[in-house]
Amino acid sequence: MIQDVDLPKKASRRVFSEEKRREIVAEYDAAATPAERAAVLRRHGIYTSSVSNWRKHIAASVPRAPRGRRPDPDATETRRLHDQIARLERKLAKSERTVAALGKAHALLQMLAEQDAEPQASSRES
Incomplete structure (x- = not known):
């Protein structure tokens, strides 16, 4: 009843070398008509999208990105937090300079107000 059927093996993704890709793109570009x-x-x-992508990589002379490990999420988060700390420290330093300048301006205005008040007080006494 049950027959032994040879099932095809799972298809594997084909990988073209950089040289083979260049050959295929050159052959595609040399074709004169759409039928060719x-x-x-x-x-x-292959599909036209593959040729298009390969052409872009060849034109840009950018090697394909290696398939490697993904960046460590902890390291990424640590870097983000260090950047945030640096930004906040710069903001704090700017705020402290602003407060110091405002304090000096307030002190100067108080001195000027006291100097203006002293001549008026002495003129009233006479």
Whole structure:
């Protein structure tokens, strides 16, 4: 009743070397008609989006980003907190300078007000 059926193995993602990608892009660009370009895509089993992406990487001469570990979330959070502390310390220093300047301005205004009040008091006494 049950027949042994050979099931296809799970398909694996194909990976093209940088050199092969350049060859395919060059072949695609050399094709004169849309039909020839479609034949290149079918022959290699790829889509136009792949060619477009490869062309951008080649033009920018940017190597593909390596697939590596993701950044450590604790390190990222630590860096963010250090940046926030530095920003708040700069803001605090600015506020302290402002308060010091306001204090000096207040003291100066008080001195001027006292000096103005003294001549008026002496003129009233006479």
